[in-house]
Amino acid sequence: MNAQDTTYVNNEAASRSGEQIDFSFGKNWLAYVSGLEERHITAAQRSFVESTGLTSLAGYSFLDAGCGSGLSSLVASRLNAEKVVSFDIDPSSVACTEQLRSRFARDASRWEVHTHSLLDRDLPLKIVPANIVCCWGVAHHTGSMWEAIDHVAGCVAEDGMLLLAIYNRTKHSGTWLTIKRIYNWAPAPIKKLLLLGFHTKTFTSLMLHGQNPRRFLQQYVKNRGMSYFRDVEDWLGGLPYEYASVDEVRSYLAPKGFDLIRINHAASHGCNEFVFQKLSAQGRR
Ligand SMILES: C[S@@+](CC[C@H](N)C(=O)[O-])C[C@H]1O[C@@H](n2cnc3c(N)ncnc32)[C@H](O)[C@@H]1O
Numbered sequence: 001m002n003a004q005d006t007t008y009v010n011n012e013a014a015s016r017s018g019e020q021i022d023f024s025f026g027k028n029w030l031a032y033v034s035g036l037e038e039r040h041i042t043a044a045q046r047s048f049v050e051s052t053g054l055t056s057l058a059g060y061s062f063l064d065a066g067c068g069s070g071l072s073s074l075v076a077s078r079l080n081a082e083k084v085v086s087f088d089i090d091p092s093s094v095a096c097t098e099q100l101r102s103r104f105a106r107d108a109s110r111w112e113v114h115t116h117s118l119l120d121r122d123l124p125l126k127i128v129p130a131n132i133v134c135c136w137g138v139a140h141h142t143g144s145m146w147e148a149i150d151h152v153a154g155c156v157a158e159d160g161m162l163l164l165a166i167y168n169r170t171k172h173s174g175t176w177l178t179i180k181r182i183y184n185w186a187p188a189p190i191k192k193l194l195l196l197g198f199h200t201k202t203f204t205s206l207m208l209h210g211q212n213p214r215r216f217l218q219q220y221v222k223n224r225g226m227s228y229f230r231d232v233e234d235w236l237g238g239l240p241y242e243y244a245s246v247d248e249v250r251s252y253l254a255p256k257g258f259d260l261i262r263i264n265h266a267a268s269h270g271c272n273e274f275v276f277q278k279l280s281a282q283g284r285r
Pocket residue numbers: 010013025026065066067068069070072087088089090093116117118119135136137138141142234
């Protein structure tokens with residue numbers, strides 16, 4: 001498949017979930033990386049340091065499972081990770097990550113990018129087990145969330161970290177699933193109308209609360225270097241969609257030896273951001 005091919009559909013996720021998918025995360029990421037600047041990288045690096053408490057990854061290996069744009073991998077590379085391995089199922093996401101590596105990495109020789117599925121039990125990745133495994137906003141889109149979490153957990157070295165972001169379970173979760181199904185079912189002109197409706201709602205609400213929309217967009221980038229417009233397409237289009245409460249995730253990983261050391265709670269139906277540490281066999285006794 002050509003990386004620019006816009007028709008990519010994650011058929012594995014479609015068959016696992018039974019959903020009708022008409023959205024490519026990678027295509028959305030291609031639009032994002034075309035406008036990526038140093039300020040996005042700085043913001044992503046700041047968010048990473050704040051959420052993990054790590055200011056340097058020297059001596060650590062970093063596995064980015066479902067790398068999307070590749071921005072987390074770039075941050076790991078900039079923080080001097082010993083080795084970075086990124087992979088994604090969507091060829092356009094892989095192309096984005098390769099693009100970021102060639103445009104922005106200071107030492108590309110320690111960074112590999114691959115096309116793989118997280119659900120592939122026999123991932124041919126020499127980096128595993130890795131000191132830090134990042135699976136940010138991915139497992140809930142695979143069509144088999146718990147299996148995906150189980151799999152990334154198995155990629156973490158003893159005393160290593162698992163950075164996980166999973167959609168929060170709220171009373172609105174079912175409504176979001178319906179919205180996403182409608183968006184994926186809709187023909188292109190209707191998709192545009194749905195996006196327009198979402199933006200109108202956002203900006204009207206901002207103005208009614210006395211906020212400046214331009215300032216909102218400028219501030220938005222502080223959130224992991226992300227773009228509001230790209231995130232909205234991701235929220236509307238991102239199927240399959242699963243979710244879990246903080247307790248569900250914590251109690252799933254605890255028996256596997258994972259200790260929750262940091263958490264950034266979702267404000268509402270967004271993602272809970274977990275930092276787990278895998279206890280060594282000694283620490284588990
Ligand atoms: C919402 S994006 C998150 C990207 C990135 N982790 C980040 O933090 O920005 C979800 C990514 O997961 C990828 N993905 C979905 N299912 C996958 C699978 N089974 N294996 C690998 N990647 C997958 C998608 O292609 C997409 O790039």
